[in-house]
Amino acid sequence: xxxxxxxxxxxxxxxxxxxxxxxxxxxxxxxxxxxxxxxxxxxxxxxxxxxxxxxxxxxxxxxxxxxxxxxxxxxxxxxxxxxxxxxxxxxxxxxxxxxxxxxxxxxxxxxxxxxxxxxxxxxxxxxxxxxxxxxxxxxxxxxxxxxxxxxxxxxxxxxxxxxxxxxxxxxxxxxxxxxxxxxxxxxxxxxxxxxxxxxxxxxxxxxxxxxxxxxxxxxxxxxxxxxxxxxxxxxxxxxxxxxxxxxxxxxxxxxxxxxxxxxxxxxxxxxxxxxxxxxxxxxxxxxxxxxxxxxxxxxxxxxxxxxxxxxxxxxxxxxxxxxxxxxxxxxxxxxxxxxxxxxxxxxxxxxxxxxxxxxxxxxxxxxxxxxxxxxxxxxxxxxxxxxxxxxxxxxxxxxxxxxxxxxxxxxxxxxxxxxxxxxxxxxxxxxxxxxxxxxxxxxxxxxxxxxxxxxxxxxxxxxxxxxxxxxxxxxxxxxxxxxxxxxxxxxxxxxxxxxxxxxxxxxxxxxxxxxxxxxxxxxxxxxxxxxxxxxxxxxxxxxxxxxxxxxxxxxxxxxxxxxxxxxxxxxxxxxxxxxxxxxxxxxxxxxxxxxxxxxxxxxxxxxxxxxxxxxxxxxxxxxxxxxxxxxxxxxxxxxxxxxxxxxxxxxxxxxxxxxxxxxxxxxxxxxxxxxxxxxxxxxxxxxxxxxxxxxxxxxxxxxxxxxxxxxxxxxxxxxxxxxxxxxxxxxxxxxxxxxxxxxxxxxxxxxxxxxxxxxxxxxxxxxxxxxxxxxxxxxxxxxxxxxxxxxxxxxxxxxxxxxxxxxxxxxxxxxxxxxxxxxxxxxxxxxxxxxxxxxxxxxxxxxxxxxxxxxxxxxxxxxxxxxxxxxxxxxxxxxxxxxxxxxxxxxxxxxxxxxxxxxxxxxxxxxxxxxxxxxxxxxxxxxxxxxxxxxxxxxxxxxxxxxxxxx
Numbered sequence: 001x002x003x004x005x006x007x008x009x010x011x012x013x014x015x016x017x018x019x020x021x022x023x024x025x026x027x028x029x030x031x032x033x034x035x036x037x038x039x040x041x042x043x044x045x046x047x048x049x050x051x052x053x054x055x056x057x058x059x060x061x062x063x064x065x066x067x068x069x070x071x072x073x074x075x076x077x078x079x080x081x082x083x084x085x086x087x088x089x090x091x092x093x094x095x096x097x098x099x100x101x102x103x104x105x106x107x108x109x110x111x112x113x114x115x116x117x118x119x120x121x122x123x124x125x126x127x128x129x130x131x132x133x134x135x136x137x138x139x140x141x142x143x144x145x146x147x148x149x150x151x152x153x154x155x156x157x158x159x160x161x162x163x164x165x166x167x168x169x170x171x172x173x174x175x176x177x178x179x180x181x182x183x184x185x186x187x188x189x190x191x192x193x194x195x196x197x198x199x200x201x202x203x204x205x206x207x208x209x210x211x212x213x214x215x216x217x218x219x220x221x222x223x224x225x226x227x228x229x230x231x232x233x234x235x236x237x238x239x240x241x242x243x244x245x246x247x248x249x250x251x252x253x254x255x256x257x258x259x260x261x262x263x264x265x266x267x268x269x270x271x272x273x274x275x276x277x278x279x280x281x282x283x284x285x286x287x288x289x290x291x292x293x294x295x296x297x298x299x300x301x302x303x304x305x306x307x308x309x310x311x312x313x314x315x316x317x318x319x320x321x322x323x324x325x326x327x328x329x330x331x332x333x334x335x336x337x338x339x340x341x342x343x344x345x346x347x348x349x350x351x352x353x354x355x356x357x358x359x360x361x362x363x364x365x366x367x368x369x370x371x372x373x374x375x376x377x378x379x380x381x382x383x384x385x386x387x388x389x390x391x392x393x394x395x396x397x398x399x400x401x402x403x404x405x406x407x408x409x410x411x412x413x414x415x416x417x418x419x420x421x422x423x424x425x426x427x428x429x430x431x432x433x434x435x436x437x438x439x440x441x442x443x444x445x446x447x448x449x450x451x452x453x454x455x456x457x458x459x460x461x462x463x464x465x466x467x468x469x470x471x472x473x474x475x476x477x478x479x480x481x482x483x484x485x486x487x488x489x490x491x492x493x494x495x496x497x498x499x500x501x502x503x504x505x506x507x508x509x510x511x512x513x514x515x516x517x518x519x520x521x522x523x524x525x526x527x528x529x530x531x532x533x534x535x536x537x538x539x540x541x542x543x544x545x546x547x548x549x550x551x552x553x554x555x556x557x558x559x560x561x562x563x564x565x566x567x568x569x570x571x572x573x574x575x576x577x578x579x580x581x582x583x584x585x586x587x588x589x590x591x592x593x594x595x596x597x598x599x600x601x602x603x604x605x606x607x608x609x610x611x612x613x614x615x616x617x618x619x620x621x622x623x624x625x626x627x628x629x630x631x632x633x634x635x636x637x638x639x640x641x642x643x644x645x646x647x648x649x650x651x652x653x654x655x656x657x658x659x660x661x662x663x664x665x666x667x668x669x670x671x672x673x674x675x676x677x678x679x680x681x682x683x684x685x686x687x688x689x690x691x692x693x694x695x696x697x698x699x700x701x702x703x704x705x706x707x708x709x710x711x712x713x714x715x716x717x718x719x720x721x722x723x724x725x726x727x728x729x730x731x732x733x734x735x736x737x738x739x740x741x742x743x744x745x746x747x748x749x750x751x752x753x754x755x756x757x758x759x760x761x762x763x764x765x766x767x768x769x770x771x772x773x774x775x776x777x778x779x780x781x782x783x784x785x786x787x788x789x790x791x792x793x794x795x796x797x798x799x800x801x802x803x804x805x806x807x808x809x810x811x812x813x814x815x816x817x818x819x820x821x822x823x824x825x826x827x828x829x830x831x832x833x834x835x836x837x838x839x840x841x842x843x844x845x846x847x848x849x850x851x852x853x854x855x856x857x858x859x860x861x862x863x864x865x866x867x868x869x870x871x872x873x874x875x876x877x878x879x880x881x882x883x884x885x886x887x888x889x890x891x892x893x894x895x896x897x898x899x900x901x902x903x904x905x906x907x908x909x910x911x912x913x914x915x916x917x918x919x920x921x922x923x924x925x926x927x928x929x930x931x932x933x934x935x936x937x938x939x940x941x942x943x944x945x946x947x948x949x950x951x
Contacts, residue, residue, distance in 0.1 A: 023056040027065060034072050039080070042072065046083040050090045057828040057882070058799050059097040066098050070107035073126065081111070081122040088129040093880040095133050105134050112143050120147065121158035128162035135170040144173075145180060156194065163201050171207035178205060182218055186225075196234055203238045206246035216242055216249050220256070233272050236260065240276035244283040251287050254280055258295055267305060274311035281315050285322035290335075293319065293327055297335040301342050306351050313346075313357040320364040340365065340378045347385030355389055356403045363410040367417040383421050386411060387428035394436035394444065404440060408447035415451040415458065416735065426451055426458045430465050438484075445487030452494035453738050459495035466491050467507045474511040482519045485511050489523045493530045494738060497780075500532065512539060517546050521556075525788050528559070529739060531780025533566035554599035555606075561592030562613060562783070569620075569777055578774070582624050589617035608683075609787055611676050612691075615669060616781070619698060622665045623773050626705070629658035630766035655761055659705050666702035670695050681905060681913040682792040684838055686737045687784035693740045693747070697776055700751055704772055708765045739782035746775050793832030794841065796903055798919050800825055812896060812924035820888040821923060823848070825901060829881040844883050845904040845912060848872045856894035856926065870899070875906070891925035899923055 030052065033045025049065055073084045088095075098104060108130075111123040124147055127140050134140055144166065147159035163181070167174040181202070185195045199222075202215045219239045223232060236257065243253040257273040257280075264270065277296070281288070293316075300312035316339065320328070328336035339361065346358035362382045386407065393404050411429070415422030429444050429451075436444060452459040459466065470488040473481060489511055492504050500508065512520050524539035540560035547553045565588035568581045593613055600606040632655045673695035680688060736744055750772045785791075801824040804811035815821045825848075829841060850870040870890065876883045891897050901919045904912050 023052075023058070023061045026052055026056070027061060030065075031068055034068055039077070042076070042080060043083050046072070046080065046087055049087050053091050053094050057094060057097070057797075058826055059099055059884075062091075062094050062097045063099040066104055067100060067107070070104050074107045074110050078116070078118050078122060081119065081126070085122055085126050085129060088126055092129070092132075093882075095130055096880065097882060098133060101133050104130070105137060105140070109139060109143070117150065117152035117155045120150075121152075121155045124155070124158040124162045128158075128165035131162070131165040131169050135166060136172060141166065141170075141173050141176065145177065148180065148184065153194075157197065160194075160197050160201065164204050167201055168204035168206075171211070174205040174207050175211055177201070178211065178215060178218075185222070196230060199231075199234050199238055203241035203245070206242055209246065209248050212242060212246040212248050216253075229266055229268060232260075232264075232266075232269055236269075236272060237276060240279060244279060247284065250280055250284045251289065251292075254288065254292050258292060258299075261299060262295075267308070270305070270308050271311055274308060274315060278311070278315045278318055281318040281322065281324070285319055285324040288319060288324050288327065290327045293324065294335050297338055301338060306354060309346075310351075310353045310357050313354070313361055317357065317361045317364055320361060320368060325368055336365065344378060344381050347381065348388070352389070352393060352400060352403050355385070356407050359386060359389070359410050360406060363414055367413060379418070379421065382414070383424055386414075386425060390428060390432050390444075391435075394432050394440040401439070401443065404443055408443060411447055412450045416454050422451055422455060422458045423461070427462060430462045430469075433469055434465075442483050442487060445484065445491065449487060449490050449494065452491060454735065454741075456494055456497045456738060459491060463492070463495045463501075463504060466495065467504050470507045470511050474507070474514040482515050485515055486519055486522050486526075490526045490530075493526055493532055493535075497531060497738070497742065500535070505535075508535065517543055524559075528563055528783040528788075529785065531566075531742075531782055533563040533570065533780065537563040537567055551599050551601055551604075554595045558592040558595035558599060558609075558613075561588045561595065565589045565592070566781055570780055578777075579624060579627055582620050582777070586617055586620050586624070589613060589620070593617070608676075608680065611679075612783075612787060615672055615676065615694070619669055619694070620777075622662065622669060622698075622701075623777060625658075625665060626662045626701070626769060626773055629655055629662050630770055632658055655766075656709065659709055659761070663702050663705040663709065666698045666705065670698040670702060673698060675914065678912065678914045679916075680786060681839065681907075681915045682790060682794050683784070683786040684791060686739055687786035689737055689740045690782055690784040693743050694781075696747055697743065700747055701769075701772065701776070704750075704769055708761060708769065711761075711765070739784065743776075743779045743781075746779055750775060790832075792834050792837040794835070794905075794915065795830045796844070796905070796915060796917060797828045797830060798825060798901070798903065798917060799827070800901065800919055800921060803921075812922035814924045814926065815891060817892055817894050817925045817927045820890050823887045823889055823899070824884065825887070826884045827878070827882070827903070829878055829883075831881070839907045839909075841878060841905045842908050842910075843875050843877045843906045845875050845906055846873065846885060847902040847904070848874075848887055848889070848899065849902075850889060850891070850897050850899045850923070852893050852895055853898045853922075854896040889923075891923055894925050894927045897923045897925060 030045045030048055033041050033048075036042055036045070046069065049069065052065065053062060069084050069087065073081050076084075108123060108126055111119050114120055114123075124144065127134065127143070131140075140162075144159050144162045147155050148163070150156050150159070163173075163177055167177060181198050184190050185198050190198075199219075202219060205215045206212050216239055219235050219242075222235050226232070226235070239253055239256070243250045254277065257277050261270055261273040261277075264273075296312060296315060300309060300316060303309050303312065319325070328334065328339075343358040343362045343365075346354050347362075349355045349358070359382065362378055366379045366382065389407060390404075390411075393400065393407065411425050415425055426448060429448050433441055433444050448459070466488060470485070470492060473484045473488055489508055492500070492508055496504060508523075512523055515523070520539055521543055524536045524543070527533070527536035527539065537560055540556050540563060544553060544556045544560065547556060565585035568585045568588070571578075571581060593610065596606060596610055596613065600610070673691060677688060677691045677695065680691065683691075802813055802821075804813055813821065825846060827844065829844075848870060849872075852869070872887055872889075874885050874887070876885050889899065899921050901921075903916055903918070905915050906912050
């Protein structure tokens with residue numbers, strides 16, 4: 001596991017020395033550098049500010065820092081101003097946290113009165129960089145307008161840059177500057193190069209519909225006045241950007257682009273039109289008409305230029321993948337039929353770009369539409385064409401990794417959608433591996449692993465070929481050999497979910513001996529993911545002797561114990577031996593949990609791994625508890641004695657109480673798995689499927705036991721059918737990931753609604769529960785990817801105001817009982833290297849509660865208020881990864897209160913996740929003594945010489 005670190009372009013090694021300093025100390029240290037008389041030390045201090053903003057991204061510090069930078073900008077030279085401009089551009093996400101905007105603008109704007117045009121240009125660019133917070137300042141608008149008339153080219157270019165930024169955020173500025181920019185473009189005194197720089201200003205004038213329509217019409221007239229190629233390219237692209245941003249006139253823009261595409265003879269203009277059409281196809285596919293789609297289809301079919309044909313196929317692919325597919329009418333002369341016929345011939349084009357794009361288009365059509373007779377024929381042709389092109393592209397003569405990746409994505413999509421095609425395509429990939437160029441072999445193996453990740457049956461028939469390739473790769477010297485060995489080993493593990501044959505096992509052992517320790521860990525990790533725990537346990541055991549780090553040693557030891565426990569559960573033994581193996585697995589899990597706690601560090605707390613393993617061991621203990629409850633049926637009272645007891649549950653003796661305890665245990669585990677699911681905001685979808693399936697397994701066992709207990713008191717009972725619930729996320733078990741497919745199949749099998757006999761608990765009931773438990777335990781559990789690897793990282797950092805004035809442990813905030821505490825909660829969302837890879841934060845849900853921990857002993861004789869607890873909730877949407885709320889809390893009961901602030905996040909689908917953090921603070925509520933109240937009532941007033949601090 002590797003830590004993800006955010007890096008900046010302008011960070012010196014000296015910045016690392018301030019890692020452990022608090023915010024104020026770090027800011028004071030940088031302030032000393034800013035006040036230095038040496039320009040080098042000033043520049044060094046300036047470039048360290050972005051790192052300070054990342055570490056302490058809160059408004060108070062950012063406001064102070066920008067004011068200090070503004071002072072240097074006002075008094076420094078142009079080089080220091082340039083450094084500050086770069087810092088401002090890098091810190092764009094933190095600009096809205098600046099509180100003293102007027103002071104900042106006053107200090108920066110003072111440089112606009114300088115006689116140096118370079119200083120004025122730097123000021124204009126700085127104003128453009130902070131345009132989001134000064135969008136409606138008239139002095140900035142006026143200075144930009146005046147600088148557009150400057151005779152200095154540097155200042156004019158800076159004014160154009162600032163005009164673009166202000167036009168994008170200010171409706172008033174966009175309306176006022178529109179005519180000015182149009183006059184400059186139409187003026188004879190403006191150089192051609194400057195006109196080309198002014199035209200892109202129009203694409204940002206989308207604040208209101210009237211201005212957007214007006215600007216679009218102005219650009220339409222410019223196309224007639226300036227027919228030169230560079231003007232036409234820039235104006236058309238500006239119109240497209242304007243239409244896409246304002247969502248106004250998209251249909252007219254499509255017509256305009258199609259007109260130039262058919263009438264303008266210049267190839268660059270045609271390619272730009274197709275590029276803009278592709279952008280509009282993704283932005284507003286529902287605004288395309290059937291005539292526009294038909295015209296584009298005809299242009300694609302009849303054009304002789306290969307580059308234009310590729311670009312038009314790319315536009316049609318974007319339309320087919322969107323809502324516009326409904327407008328591809330069916331019939332003999334419909335655009336869809338014509339495209340299918342054209343793609344059937346384009347598959348075998350000599351140009352691989354055309355063939356690959358035609359395959360992507362045909363794949364989108366096949367998976368998005370019902371397979372009619374015409375589409376079925378196209379699908380067969382597509383399958384044959386894919387095999388042919390893969391062989392041609394991997395031979396080494398026409399190697400192109402980007403095209404090969406796009407082609408293999410189509411293979412994976414086809415295999416997952418139509419299983420019949422998947423087997424034939426997988427066979428062609430395996431055949432190509434032996435004859436392919438070394439650079440393409442890894443890509444082919446990755447595609448095979450993606451196909452096998454959803455269906456092991458696709459790979460099982462090709463196991464001998466894959467094993468042979470693995471043996472050959474383990475002994476030969478070639479580029480990317482270790483990566484190839486890992487991928488082939490993964491394919492072997494995917495193909496043999498029920499167990500590895502002897503030849504495959506020997507090949508896998510020889511392959512692991514030929515790679516280094518890190519690659520061996522990766523193979524062991526894949527074995528644990530796909531249920532081959534005996535192999536994984538041996539590999540982890542071998543790796544423990546090659547590790548120098550103590551934490552990594554305990555981590556590998558924990559993995560060895562976990563996989564050893566799961567390997568014990570996979571044996572098919574008699575009932576007593578099975579119980580013994582479950583107990584042994586519990587012992588191994590306990591050892592692994594101890595090692596896992598020793599492996600955790602503050603940087604890597606391994607919280608998910610600990611919770612997942614803890615729930616697994618408790619699940620095994622629950623199954624043991626269920627088996628022991630079934631064995632207690634032999635101690636039930638004889639029938640003659642049982643008939644004298646009250647109800648059927650009491651007649652069953654001790655087994656009824658034990659089964660009731662077992663039911664509550666399974667239900668509690670189901671709830672805890674659900675909480676674990678809600679805490680995995682950064683997990684990949686397969687990991688979430690694994691956790692959810694384990695939750696359903698516990699819930700199913702609880703319902704099974706409950707049905708047996710209900711049969712004692714009801715006339716008829718039936719096992720609740722949760723097959724529909726278990727399949728709620730997928731319409732077919734075959735389309736589920738390989739890690740959960742086997743367990744989902746078992747859940748569907750044992751949740752078929754078997755009728756339960758009434759009249760008391762009998763051996764048939766116990767046998768039914770025992771068989772269900774045994775079936776669940778015999779399914780190899782998959783350790784999900786999130787157990788080993790985190791691809792997305794999202795953390796929330798909170799700052800609470802006010803804070804206790806001293807640093808004593810559990811120091812409290814003092815507040816009068818008849819007053820309110822104004823609590824301010826600020827938060828910053830921090831991301832790793834792949835923000836929003838699986839899901840992103842839409843809003844933050846905060847829960848603030850308080851409870852009385854210790855009543856005031858002095859006021860113990862006084863009647864306390866009936867309710868003194870606060871229970872507040874609030875939802876806030878973060879803006880540029882920052883949010884802030886303010887709450888009023890009342891503490892009517894004197895004493896020590898504990899305030900708890902819990903943080904949840906809500907994703908784009910409206911699902912709530914328990915990401916944390918949870919912050920607590922202590923509040924001391926007090927009341928004035930009655931003697932003080934009487935003194936105040938008799939006229940005792942506040943004296944300036946006395947302190948009114950809280951006691």
